[in-house]
Amino acid sequence: MGADRTSEDEKTVSLRRRLADDLRLGRLAVGLAWRASPKALVGVAVLLCAQAALTPLQLVLAREVVNAVARHTPAAHLAAAQSEVPLVGWIAAMAATLGLGTLLEPFSRTCQSLVGDRLVGFVTGELVRAANRWQGLARFEDPTFADDLERVSNQAARSGLDLMAYGTRAVLMAVSLMALCVPLIRLSPLVPFLLAAACLPLLARQFDFQTTMGSKLYLLTPQARTLTYSRDVMVGTDGAADVRLFGLGAFFRRRYDDAFASSVAELNRLRWRLTLPMCASAGLAAAAVGGVFGYATWQVATGRGSVGDLVLYGGTSAAVLSTVASLGFHIGFLPMVFAFLPSLDRVLNAPPDLPESPDPLPAxxxxxxxxxxxxxxxxxxxxxxxxxxxxxxxxxxxxxxxxxxxxxxxxxxxxxxxxxxxxxxxxxxxxxxxxxxxxxxxxxxxxLGVLFQDFVRYEFTAGDNIGFGDVASPDRREDRRSHLLAAAERAGAADLLDRLPDGLDTQLGLSFGGRELSGGEWQKLALARAFARDCQVLxxxxxxxxxxxxxxxxxxxxxxxxxxxxxxxxxxxxxxxxxxxxxxxxxxxxxxxxxxxxxxxxxxxxxxxxxxxxxxxxxxxxxxxxxxxxxxxxxxxxxxx
CATH class of the missing domain: 3.40.50.300 (P-loop containing nucleotide triphosphate hydrolases)
Structure with missing residues (x-):
């Protein structure tokens, strides 16, 4: 019994630690979104709240419109003006809410797009700043860390917006569900509970679908990197000559297709395994909605309700069904966001990879x-x-x-x-x-000045290619040019600069419409880059x-x-x-x-x-x-x- 108690205590501690980690990661993601675009983020939240409030309001207004019409249709002509005003008013109010909902949707999507774009740019900037803290090469050669970088680039960059948007919608949908259940109590106090019980399996299946698919996508990150690499070899410039000379296109296409087919096959098997039970749950929920509508119809037919009540109860029960399905999707999406957040946390908060002295000496x-x-x-x-x-x-x-x-x-x-x-x-x-x-x-x-065997060909100007060797020097234009020309002379690249149409200012590389160089000419510039630095060790x-x-x-x-x-x-x-x-x-x-x-x-x-x-x-x-x-x-x- 003592062992069972210890096991329960360990589970409690583990759950608390997990919740604390999720809370910290959630603050990290939302904090990034806030720092990227606070005004647009507030706009998204306000618009989501407004959109959520419109659904119950539209149902109530629809009921009043139908009731008002029903009161006038038995007559051969409309009643006096005093009775026309309420009908026109209800119609105007209904039209206004429908129009408002239509207008709010593009504003909401635009604000989310603004936040998303700014967030991706902001997180990319944070990623660059984090990478600049890594002074060594070990992290860049670690496959596990490469997986984290892939997840940050493709999934986690928008996690703050996704967490805020889907979390806000989930909360609002839960509130909407409670609001939708209020008019159903008038039909019968048991109806909301019976309808909720019928819809809960669908909610659980939706949640399970999203979380399971998210976990699978997380595990398929290495395959995603294989797909990216194979694609880049086929369509990139670095390997273009080899791919065509040796006829490697078919090989890399097969490799891409095999990796794609394998990944998609796993995802499809999982989708079908999860979809069939979800369909059964959806059928149960739809039957419950049909039952509520049938009961409301019987109530109206027996004179215990108005025609507007039929619209209200039928529309409310249908809205409950769609809201439950959406709630399952949005709640289920949150664990998928949290699955990728640890990668974002590890990348952005990775400590320097080379130990630093607390009191470093100058060289x-x-x-x-x-x-x-x-x-x-x-x-x-x-x-x-x-x-x-x-x-x-x-x-x-x-x-x-x-x-x-x-x-x-x-x-x-x-x-x-x-x-x-x-x-x-x-x-x-x-x-x-x-x-x-x-x-x-x-x-x-x-x-330290260095020229590696696998030197980089920077597709900027010739001057940039040399000057990157000493970016810390003051940028006094004429002195700078003289310094770069002297480095080129020492590297045997002076004749190359003389042949370039704009000398140091010549754009290099075909990617940006510049002048392409031979391998030896590129290496001369790389050698000049090494000589450009006023260093003691070369x-x-x-x-x-x-x-x-x-x-x-x-x-x-x-x-x-x-x-x-x-x-x-x-x-x-x-x-x-x-x-x-x-x-x-x-x-x-x-x-x-x-x-x-x-x-x-x-x-x-x-x-x-x-x-x-x-x-x-x-x-x-x-x-x-x-x-x-x-x-x-x-x-x-x-x-x-």
């Missing part, structure tokens, strides 16, 4: 002792083996260091830890002897992958000049460029396998020497095709095996 300027990876271990979620496993490395100030190694050895991961896009699972990354986590993250990243991850051999060679001939005064980290598979770095680090299985200058590593006859010689012959052939040769690369004859 050192200048860097004095350098960057140290101290026995660092890191692995990505869902991957059994760590990418970095006990890696230790010291990057000295002003030194250019190249990272080489096979795919998966940890080069790009090391760069991401250096940029503090992730934190190590174990070990530390130190800057001038202090953990990166001790520094103010925004200030730290101002000292990270170049495959910086010349899309450039032709001659352009690549020209850039790296000036590599020492470009990185002068900066700590430079270069990731590349092209050993002819790697050898220009002050120091080369070979990674293997997440650790440092070799470390030294090009000459030292070649003399050691280790993995670096083997990889370099394997690649050298082919690279020389490419360079000669572009007009260069071995002398251009300064490759000693002993290294050309």
């Amino acid at each position: 050192p300027r200048p860097i004095r002792t350098g960057i140290v990876f101290e026995d660092v271990r890191f692995g990505y979620p869902g991957r059994d083996e760590p990418v970095l496993d006990g890696l230790s490395l010291h990057l000295r100030p002003g030194e250019s260091c190249a990272l080489v190694g096979p795919n998966g050895s940890g080069k790009t991961t090391l760069v991401k830890l250096l940029l503090r896009l992730y934190d190590p699972i174990a070990g530390r990354v130190l800057l001038d002897g202090r953990d990166l986590r001790d520094y103010d993250l925004t200030d730290l990243r101002r000292e 990270v170049l991850d495959e910086p010349t992958a899309s450039l032709d051999t001659r352009t690549e060679y020209d850039i790296f001939q000036r590599f020492a000049q470009l990185t002068k005064g900066r700590t430079a980290v270069l990731v590349s598979h092209r050993f002819s460029t790697v050898r220009m770095a002050d120091r080369i680090v070979v990674l293997r299985a997440g650790r440092v396998a070799e470390d030294g200058t090009h000459e030292e590593l070649m003399a050691a006859e280790g993995e670096y020497a083997r990889m370099y010689r394997t690649q050298a012959a082919q690279y020389l052939d490419d360079l000669e095709d572009s007009g260069g040769g071995a002398a251009d690369l300064d490759i000693p004859s002993g290294e050309r095996r």
Whole structure:
């Protein structure tokens, strides 16, 4: 018995916690709607109340109109003027209420549309602000969080309006039901109770339908993301060339159709399973309404009521039926809204994904002792083996260091830890002897310039593409242009700007009717973006992958000049460029396998020497095709095996 009591107490606590959570989420959703458009939200509530009050009023007026007409129709002509006035008055009042209801509906829908549009825009803004608090990459690579983002985008953005609108309508419909039952008491005190009892199963079935369908839609979010991805591949620009070249359209169409058919099949099976019992409940409720109408007809026929009473009772019982059905829909919609609200709450209130020091330090300027990876271990979620496993490395100030190694050895991961896009699972990354986590993250990243291998092609102006590397600088127009042109010159993009019709002001990208660039031209701008930042650490991850051999060679001939005064980290598979770095680090299985200058590593006859010689012959052939040769690369004859 004590165990049963404990179980009941736990259920009570769980219910209270659930109600408290729902109340908090409801306040969050309605609060967002209020902040988005308070005046329009008040307008929606007022209009909904007015619309709800019109239905009982119209029924009462209809009764009076019919009674007034019935009093005059037996006569050969209408009675005196004094009897015409009440009839005209009732007709005018009835017409006014009908007209008012017709006018209120478009106003109500317009106000709801206004709130909805503003709310979606407002929540999107809040989503962007929340995303800007996430300084790392972990959340963007988490499938569970991606599901939350999908729900926020497609369902939860309007939840505040839906909660307010459907909740208000549900309350008003409940009040309307009580108001509608008042005239039925005159017919018989038992009629409202019998009618309510007959309609309750329909209310329960409607509620069950909505809540069950809402839960299923929530669970189908991963399939919805699959549909979105397959659609975007087929109709988007990023994959357009591959889809057409390799004939992938049919594949992605099948994948889309299969995912769609699977999702719809589940929903349809569920709909039919829920609809058949709902039809039976609707039949019971309709029979009850028919019974009330039949009883009212009998009362009128036996002289115990007027013709207007027949209209009133019949219309009221029919209104009760339709109101119960609508009430079930609106009440049932609320749990569906609440099902998506936790996703909205998790996204908007997600804390920063990288821990912040309560008293952060400013980034050192200048860097004095350098960057140290101290026995660092890191692995990505869902991957059994760590990418970095006990890696230790010291990057000295002003030194250019190249990272080489096979795919998966940890080069790009090391760069991401250096940029503090992730934190190590174990070990530390130190800057001038202090953990990166001790520094103010925004200030730290101002000292870091980077060009990733998968750089972004911003379809804005050429100047924007370069200037995004240093948006924090004061925007003094002439100084700014000179700064961007200097960055372009350093990246070998000056000739590209000369060829563009409006130079820095040229709109790029076909999406907005701009000038399309080649992959190498885009990469030159991305490289200029990295050089635009006045930073102490420059990270170049495959910086010349899309450039032709001659352009690549020209850039790296000036590599020492470009990185002068900066700590430079270069990731590349092209050993002819790697050898220009002050120091080369070979990674293997997440650790440092070799470390030294090009000459030292070649003399050691280790993995670096083997990889370099394997690649050298082919690279020389490419360079000669572009007009260069071995002398251009300064490759000693002993290294050309």
